[in-house]
Amino acid sequence: TAFKKCAPCHDVGPTAKNKVGPVLNSLDGRKSGSVAGYSYSDANKGSGITWNEASFLEYIKDPKAKIPNTKMAFAGIKNEDEAKNLWAYLKQYDGDGKTK
Secondary structure, eight states, X not given: OGXXXXXXXXXXXXXXXXXXXXXXXXXXXXXXXXXXXXXXXXXXXXXXXXXXXXXXXXHHHOHHHHSTTOSOOOOOOOOHHHHHHHHHHHHTBOTTSOBO
16 A cells, blocks of 8 residues: 555566656665666765665655655655555565565
8 A cells, every 4th residue: 555655656566667766676685776777866876775674764754854865756654654564565576576
């Protein structure tokens, strides 16, 4: 349910494509700004973030506070349970978009 907020800009699954935002397959352990074929902001590429649960939960609360000057125009998900459910959903997708 939480991913519905992300779906207008992001995609996951075996047929995922970059949209306004990058594909979110294989997010767990991925360096920020590293999806091939997506044009990231310099702020995102230079953030030094490697995505894991802790970094994602901190980021998704307020993306522009965590990465100032990011292109991501999203207010964030303030509800911690919703954010944790979103992370659980996203981390199940491997690089091919298959669920682990």
